[in-house]
Amino acid sequence: MQCPYCGGDAAVLDSRTTSEGVRRRRNCSNCKRRFTTYEKVAAPAIKVVKRSGKTEPFSAEKLIKILLRVSRDRPGVGEEEATRLARNVEAQLIDAGAKNISSSKLATMVLDLLRDMDRLSYDRLAANYMNESGMLRTTPGASASEGQLGLFVGEAKGGQTTKKTD
Numbered sequence: 001m002q003c004p005y006c007g008g009d010a011a012v013l014d015s016r017t018t019s020e021g022v023r024r025r026r027n028c029s030n031c032k033r034r035f036t037t038y039e040k041v042a043a044p045a046i047k048v049v050k051r052s053g054k055t056e057p058f059s060a061e062k063l064i065k066i067l068l069r070v071s072r073d074r075p076g077v078g079e080e081e082a083t084r085l086a087r088n089v090e091a092q093l094i095d096a097g098a099k100n101i102s103s104s105k106l107a108t109m110v111l112d113l114l115r116d117m118d119r120l121s122y123d124r125l126a127a128n129y130m131n132e133s134g135m136l137r138t139t140p141g142a143s144a145s146e147g148q149l150g151l152f153v154g155e156a157k158g159g160q161t162t163k164k165t166d
C-alpha cells in the first residue's frame with residue numbers, strides 16, 4: 001500500500017480483525033511515518049427474489065424497520081432486538097453462501113426468529129405477510145397495509161387487475 005504522506009511503500013506492522021472490519025497498522029519504509037487503515041468487511045450482495053420475479057438487494061436495515069413497525073408497542077422487541085434478529089438473518093444467509101433467497105423463504109426465516117422473541121409481533125408480521133402475498137384474503141378494512149412489507153412481497157396487489165369494461 002502507498003503511504004498517504006509521501007507515496008512510498010508502506011508495510012503492515014500488524015492487523016487486527018474487529019467487528020467493523022480489519023484494522024491495519026502500517027509503517028512507511030520511505031518517510032517512516034505510521035498510519036492505520038481500516039478495511040470494511042463487505043457483505044456479499046444477496047438478492048431477494050420477489051414473487052413477481054423481480055429482485056432487490058437484501059437489506060438488514062430495511063428488515064429492522066419492518067420489525068420495529070410490527071412490534072412498535074411491544075416492550076420485548078426494541079431496536080436492539082430487531083437489529084440482532086436482522087443481523088442473525090443476514091449472517092445465516094452469508095454463512096449459507098446464498099446469492100439469492102426467495103421472499104417467502106426469507107419471510108419464513110424472519111418469522112421463525114420472531115416467534116421466539118415476541119409472539120404478538122410474530123402474529124402481526126405473519127398476518128401482514130400472508131395478507132400481502134395474497135395467501136390470505138382478509139376482510140376489508142382489517143388493517144390492510146398494502147406494500148408495507150416491501151421486502152417480502154411482489155409489486156402492489158397480488159396479481160389482481162381491476163378492469164373497467166364499460
Ligand SMILES: [Zn+2]
Nearest residue numbers: 003006028031
Ligand atoms: Zn511515507
